[in-house]
Amino acid sequence: MIKLKNKKAIWFMVISVIVIAAGTSYWLKNKNQAENTEVQYEQAQVTRNDIVVGFDSDGTIDYSKVNLRFGVKGTISEIQVAEGDKVNKGDIIAKLNDKDYQDQYQLALARLQDAQEEQQTSLLNDELSIKKTESDLQLLKDEYQEMEAIPDAYSANDIKMKKMELDNKETEYQNMLKQYELNKNKELQQDELQVKMAQEDLEDTILYAPVSGVVLGLSAKVGESLTDEEDFAIVHESNVVKAVTNVIEYDISQIKVGQKVYVTAEALPDQKFAGEVSKINSLPSEDSSGLVNYSVEVTIKDPSPELKDGMTCSVSFILKEVNNCLIVPYKSIRMVDGKQVVTVIDRSGQQVDKQIKAGFTDGNEVEVLDGLNVGETVVYQK
Incomplete structure (x- = not known):
């Protein structure tokens, strides 16, 4: 009987050690997790920038092209331009045999x-x-x-x-x-x-450039014949570059002729070109997934020669825009007693709260109307 009693005591001691060890392990684990989930902060400087709200649509760069044809049929006797040549309005492109x-x-x-x-x-x-x-x-x-x-x-x-x-x-x-x-x-x-x-008819044997621009293509050579229904030359009108995109039916109501847009070509990601909506097609089209789209034409205001016909681009339709305003991260603003407050680092390195007046936001950045200056540093919870 004494031996059985000693066995129970030994088992009790073993179980106690296991419980204590498990408790210690659980406490250490929770302590480490608490240390790992400590609040982290970020800093950001008050800067000036633009805040833009809108939506993007994929599109294509489209040159404004003029197709030229003779007013009469005949045989080409003279061509005065080549592909890639610049021409002015009124320049002679080519002539037919006029005998x-x-x-x-x-x-x-x-x-x-x-x-x-x-x-x-x-x-x-x-x-x-x-x-x-x-x-x-x-x-x-x-x-x-x-x-x-x-x-x-x-x-x-x-x-x-x-x-x-x-x-x-x-x-x-x-x-x-x-x-x-x-x-x-x-x-x-x-x-x-x-x-x-x-x-x-005699005058129509001479083909003139109706606009100033660049010759993109010629369809025939000297000695070849053309009818008055065949295009002979294609001229890209100078400084007239467009972007064409399809906008889904859910967004088309937000677009109007004259609306501001930005165009960015995939091949020129660091360049953003301003433009405006010049045409909205009233006839819908349906893509392979069944979505209804409307073709929208955008005229680029100051195009670069680097923009080439057919380039893939992104068209950003601007719904609202605030330019050159003071901005801070949206997360940096807190509501304290019904007031908009941010935490800034003062000259002594101390964190102090400042009341501000916020304006327009895109959900990431906020316009600051009053209370902060360029260069100040705000601190906020990450």
């Missing part, structure tokens, strides 16, 4: 000159006829007036017949005057139109 059009123009001119000569002859004959009719009319007037002056010397029927003859001659005379005016004004219209059309 046939010169011939047509000269033929139309000759026909017009012949018609003018014929018209002059015809009008001269008309004038002679008018003068004779005018003389005959005057003679009839004199005869009729004489018969009216001494009616007893003539029968009533003779006077009546003379009056009818006079009226008919007057009508004939007026008709001749009207026809003369019509012949003078209308007879050459068709020939003049033919000359005008032939002259326009």
Whole structure:
């Protein structure tokens, strides 16, 4: 019985040691965790910067391109530019062989000159006829007036017949005057139109640059033929660079023509280009995932030559922006007794609380309207 009692005592001592060891281990573990979860602080300087709120959309750089074609068909006789050349508005791009059009123009001119000569002859004959009719009319007037002056010397029927003859001659005379005016004004219209059309065709054998810019491409060479429906050259209008992006239906209501945007090309990540919305397409499109999108066109205000047609870019639509304002981290502001407060490090290195007046925020940075100066350091819980 004594041996059994000693065994119980030994087991009690072993269990006690295990419990004490486990408790010590648990206390040490909690102590280490408490030390590891101590509050950490960060510091930030008060600076001046912009705060921008908006959303981004992927897009593509799109040059403003003008497709050029001749106004008539023909064979290219001369090309005065090459791809990559700069051109000014009004510069000659290329010419067609104009021999046939010169011939047509000269033929139309000759026909017009012949018609003018014929018209002059015809009008001269008309004038002679008018003068004779005018003389005959005057003679009839004199005869009729004489018969009216001494009616007893003539029968009533003779006077009546003379009056009818006079009226008919007057009508004939007026008709001749009207026809003369019509012949003078209308007879050459068709020939003049033919000359005008032939002259326009001749002028259309020369292709001019309608805008100043850079020649992006030429579709034919000297000696090759083109129709008046085929483009010959593509010119990128100088300083007109756009970005095109698709905006989902949930965001399109936030966009308006004239709205400010920033464009950043993936190939030029350190350059941000300002622009504005120039066009919003009213017709929707649907992507492969079923989302409804609207095409939005943005005009870049001061594009760089480094921006190339077709580059992938990000278009940032600005909903609100505050420029050159004092900013601090959003986390640095606390509410104390209903007041906005930050902790700053003073000149002696001590931490002191300062009341401020906060303004606009994007959720990360806050505009400081009053209470802080550039260069001050704020301290806040991480």
